[in-house]
Amino acid sequence: MIKDFFIKLESKENGKYIFKAETLYTGKGTRGEEDTHFLTLKYKGCQIKVIYKLGVSNVGLITCDSIEAKDQLAIKPFEIYSISHLFNLFLRKNNRLAVRSKDLKLKRSILNSKEFIELCKISKALNFSPIIYNKAESEKIVAEYFLEFKDNILVIEPIIAFYKCLIDNK
Numbered sequence: 751m752i753k754d755f756f757i758k759l760e761s762k763e764n765g766k767y768i769f770k771a772e773t774l775y776t777g778k779g780t781r782g783e784e785d786t787h788f789l790t791l792k793y794k795g796c797q798i799k800v801i802y803k804l805g806v807s808n809v810g811l812i813t814c815d816s817i818e819a820k821d822q823l824a825i826k827p828f829e830i831y832s833i834s835h836l837f838n839l840f841l842r843k844n845n846r847l848a849v850r851s852k853d854l855k856l857k858r859s860i861l862n863s864k865e866f867i868e869l870c871k872i873s874k875a876l877n878f879s880p881i882i883y884n885k886a887e888s889e890k891i892v893a894e895y896f897l898e899f900k901d902n903i904l905v906i907e908p909i910i911a912f913y914k915c916l917i918d919n920k
Contacts, residue, residue, distance in 0.1 A: 752804070755903045756787050763910070765791035774806050782806040791910070794917050798910055808897040812906070814913045815890040825916055826853040827886045828860065830869075832879035846873040847880075859919060865912040869905075878905055882912075891916065 753769060760767040768788040776782045784805035791798040801811040828851035847870050851857040860866050872878050880895040893909050 752785075752787065752802070752903055755906075756789055756800075756802075759906065760789060763791045765789050776806060793914055796913075796917055798913055800906055800910075802897065802903075802906075804897060810893075810895050810897050810902065810905070812893040812909050812913070813890055814917070825884050825891065826851060826856050827884055828853070828856055829884075830860070830866075830880065830882040832873065832881070845870045860916075863912070863915050863919075865908060865915045868908045869912060872905055872908060876901055876904065878902075880905070880909075882909070 756767050756769070759765070766789070770786045770788070772784055772786070773781050774784050782805055784803060784807065787800070787802040787804075789800040791800075796814055796816050798812065798814045801813075803809045803811075828849060830847055830849050833846055833848055847866070849857050849860050849866075851860070869878075869880075873880070877899045878895065880893050882891065882893040884891045891913060895905070
């Protein structure tokens with residue numbers, strides 16, 4: 751099922767998909783199976799990479815960096831993070847995701863984008879808790895999250911759409 755999803759996304763986005771299954775030594779004589787799905791897409795001079803590790807680590811990583819020009823992805827630093835359930839009880843916010851950035855225009859742009867609103871809906875519905883960030887010294891946007899929730903492949907396309915929105919509005 752996951753392979754089929756990546757194959758469909760590969761053809762839809764004109765990307766390149768690689769699947770790798772391996773047995774990892776986890777220590778003290780134990781081994782674990784791990785399937786890794788790699789998908790690479792290009793969009794307006796930027797490269798989006800999706801890495802899904804299922805088995806031992808259960809981690810999703812989606813990155814976006816510029817491949818043509820150094821300043822192709824000139825986006826100010828920001829961070830999108832999950833508000834804990836306990837903290838949310840006191841805040842009584844609808845959104846489980848919050849945005850932090852010194853650039854108020856960028857923060858407002860992210861908060862008002864339909865792609866971010868979609869990520870908030872998914873976060874609430876699937877208990878999806880990502881950290882999405884762009885550091886000042888980096889020309890790279892990174893989304894990291896654990897895959898310990900049902901239907902975890904449903905977050906890939908909205909994150910890619912969010913990245914495309916950031917690239918288009920930079």
